[in-house]
Amino acid sequence: EPEVTQTPSHQVTQMGQEVILRCVPISNHLYFYWYRQILGQKVEFLVSFYNNEISEKSEIFDDQFSVERPDGSNFTLKIRSTKLEDSAMYFCASSAGGQETQYFGPGTRLLVL
Amino acid sequence: GQQLNQSPQSMFIQEGEDVSMNCTSSSIFNTWLWYKQEPGEGPVLLIALYKAGELTSNGRLTAQFGITRKDSFLNISASIPSDVGIYFCARLNRGSTLGRLYFGRGTQLTVWP
Numbered sequence: 001e002p003e004v005t006q007t008p009s010h011q012v013t014q015m016g017q018e019v020i021l022r023c024v025p026i027s028n029h030l031y032f033y034w035y036r037q038i039l040g041q042k043v044e045f046l047v048s049f050y051n052n053e054i055s056e057k058s059e060i061f062d063d064q065f066s067v068e069r070p071d072g073s074n075f076t077l078k079i080r081s082t083k084l085e086d087s088a089m090y091f092c093a094s095s096a097g098g099q100e101t102q103y104f105g106p107g108t109r110l111l112v113l
Numbered sequence: 114g115q116q117l118n119q120s121p122q123s124m125f126i127q128e129g130e131d132v133s134m135n136c137t138s139s140s141i142f143n144t145w146l147w148y149k150q151e152p153g154e155g156p157v158l159l160i161a162l163y164k165a166g167e168l169t170s171n172g173r174l175t176a177q178f179g180i181t182r183k184d185s186f187l188n189i190s191a192s193i194p195s196d197v198g199i200y201f202c203a204r205l206n207r208g209s210t211l212g213r214l215y216f217g218r219g220t221q222l223t224v225w226p
Binding site for chain 1 (some may be wrong): 144148150153154155156157158161201203205212213214215216217218219
């Protein structure tokens with residue numbers, strides 16, 4: 001069964017460093033998303049992406065964040081200058097249609113020291 | 114209006130018992146979703162509900178879309194140890210054609226053998 005994959009599974013970085021989280025969505029999906037989950041809290045929407053541009057972003061997704069689809073298979077989330085409060089699980093998701101089921105990847109656990 | 118109130122926050126039950134959890138909101142929605150998250154994994158869709166009053170089953174799981182369109186419940190019958198995890202309700206943003214999901218805070222389920 002097709003699935004969303006994410007790399008790395010864990011990332012530890014120093015405050016102020018740039019990180020890039022990578023996702024490979026399900027191959028025939030057209031809509032892509034990033035969510036994050038701070039430890040012990042609910043899953044929060046960051047951004048949605050369709051047709052090579054951001055469709056919607058939340059208040060969390062400030063200028064330090066960016067997304068890109070550099071080729072036909074990868075979808076990346078970049079945090080330009082990480083802060084301690086960026087420590088969280090970051091989930092990528094994809095769906096075939098905008099209102100269709102979103103399939104989540106296993107997540108990248110980011111720890112900012 | 115986008116907040117989902119999910120209860121209970123946690124449940125500790127004996128194997129074989131039935132479980133019930135619910136989600137409410139002050140706004141009406143078109144779609145209710147129930148996800149399960151196991152440790153170290155991303156959320157996995159269990160059941161999707163699209164119509165008020167809809168009752169849908171997936172094995173031992175049953176979920177209903179409340180007729181007021183402001184609530185939903187999830188029941189698990191005859192629980193087993195592998196039911197352990199966090200169960201999230203979620204809804205799609207009605208104001209967007211793209212699937213921004215809003216999640217509840219989750220119900221942590223523990224099943225004792």
